[in-house]
Amino acid sequence: MRPTRLALPGAAAALLIVPLVGVGPSVADGHDDDHDEVTLEDRTVLVRTLDNPRGITVDRSGDVFVAQAGEGRGRDGRAPCFPGPEGDVVCLGATGEITELHMRGHTGRLRTTTDVVKGLPSIAARADGSAAIGPSDVDFDRNRLFATIGLGADPAVRDRMPAAYRDLADKLATVHRFDLRRGTATKVADIGDYERTTNPEKDDFDTNPNSLVSDRRGHVVVDAGGNALLHVDNDGDISTTFVFPKEAAVSSPMGRIRPDAVPTTVVKGPDDAYYVSQLTGFPFVKGTATVWRFERGEDPEVFADGFTNVIDLAFTDDEDLLVLEIATNGLASGDPKGALHWVDGDDTDDRKVLTTNLTLPGGLALDGDHVYVSNKSAMANVGEVLRFTLDD
Template sequence: MKNLSIFGVLTLSLLLLTACSKESITPEAILEHGAITAKAGKKMSSEGFITPLFGLATAPNGDILVADGGAGIANATGTTNIPLLGVTDVAPIGTGSMWAITGAIGGPDGAVINTGQGLHRVSNGNSKLIADLFAFEEAHDPDGAGVDSNPFGLASLGGNAALVTDAGGNDLLQVDRQGNIKLLAIFPDEVVSTANLQALVGCPNPDFAFICDTPQLPAQAVPTTVVVGPDGYYYVGELKGFPAPADASNIWRISPNASGAACGTSADCMKLLDGGFTSIIDLAFGPDGKLYVAELDEQSWFAVEVLGTGVGGTISAIDIETLNIEEVATGIMGLTGITFGKDGSLWATTHSLNPSLAEVIKIAM
């Protein structure tokens, strides 16, 4: 069964477990099947975040750029400069130019369809679709789990190419400026514990008997983020799909020479860290050379998306040589993106699903 969620109620899973109806977390964005559906009658505004907020990036001039899925590419105060509905990440190239990706926008009854999942080139305030990533997934389905495309993580390789993690397709792609797509790596399912989900739903619980009686389940990787390391390798973080395990999100290290690498078995795509994180949502290398990891919530995405609870996300720093991990900040509600400013300051999104509270904040280090 294909992964159903990045930010979305796991409709099928919930129907199997509880026969509950779909529910949304915020009144301004209904998130289902990893898709963004604008609220009926809600007009896009150029002032103030519409939400959900996703990736952050820093422009060459120092501006903080925000992927506001409900509106487009915005600045840190919420002014939308480039309309692009469904944008999930942005990666600057130079002054006035950048790459951007758009994820899935909800189809009828949450169906996974081609709603514009793609890589875009943005120049002088205008965006142009470079590659149809849904069409690639539909033609190739690299992970063999059925057609599902939700581009979510993006990294620039300069003006000629970009890297994209497709969280629905469970793969890493390289796309050049002509729209040619190369499959770099495929991320595997892993059998994980259901203990976290059992704790969240309060087992024993007759409404969740299936979960309460099942100690382990296979989970899809759901790669949410990619960055280029100082060593030239590509680093990818996982959200981990249903059953939303704790401490099971991996970080992968991929060779820039990888081609169709089966992660975990190919030497071109091996784990930097085997688990240890919960619901990784973003990565960024800091000026100190460390890899900074943003976890959506310490209780997992299920707590946030399905139960509407959670205790907040955490940002940690990893020395990629020694693998020493240091906690930088925790308890950040609605953490979905991080970036470093030109002055070395760390910025993060908070309350990213709530249009009345969403903002970009500086993290004290």
């Protein structure tokens, strides 16, 4: 990846070279005192030993599913290693997983956990498995579990893997469907092949499917590497919905740069439109991330802006928007503190910071008043799933 297109895992890795300072609880005031009553309470760590946990979803019974990007090669000493997108050495392994948190109905209380899908590809730093790229998001469609598996590089790298690892590498940069009862996995769409043949951005080759949401005709997919919003229909055919343009030029240590947009997640809103969050690429200028609204057949429009390095979104039952920032002071700041914002669905200027008691969060999901966040999302062995209670 180019320095101007640091995708989520690689960008977050830069923060790991600084000590992780303690972050205390914080509930900050927003623009409107009328919404001081909107609070986030009862912070609980449900799980604390995950490997680079990312996207989260909740099924109809209230169980929570989280994509773990893995820890690269893990204990596989024969795993292939190669120069990574940030210039370091990364290794491929089969440590990516999808984990189910079995809850007690919709109470928010955990019964037990199960790794329901194992052996998915993961690329991570050789030394400690941090900042992995692998399973990145999960979503259900008619009780079928789907997941994006990232890459963050030219998809041609998959063809250069040793023969013993070729099948594993071929799962990178794809959308997969999993039958949890039968234990089967099916490749639904190869986003990497689509980039190689179509290259929607008409730029360098860089594929990193980072998020998906189901619709009646298939799935809407965000490619954070290709800066594109894609559609995968039920037959696996891929089409381009929108390509995000570069941002306005900003100053950086390398001179004036137009940062890449780097879309990070897509969710369906209460109005059936799609909402897409934006990370913004290097140098990760604070306050420049946008939430876009897409309605089929119409041009995209800005729904809310002024955020920093947004990584996920979710709508509440009251049709307000929660916005999750992976680094509220910017990924280049050296500060791993994340933040969760509440935004009024009718007046997006009316907003509030609910908490900054987060460390590089990576995923967000709601189940009624229960808010689930994957925390420490660029770290191996210490990743968490947090539960909060939203009182609005």
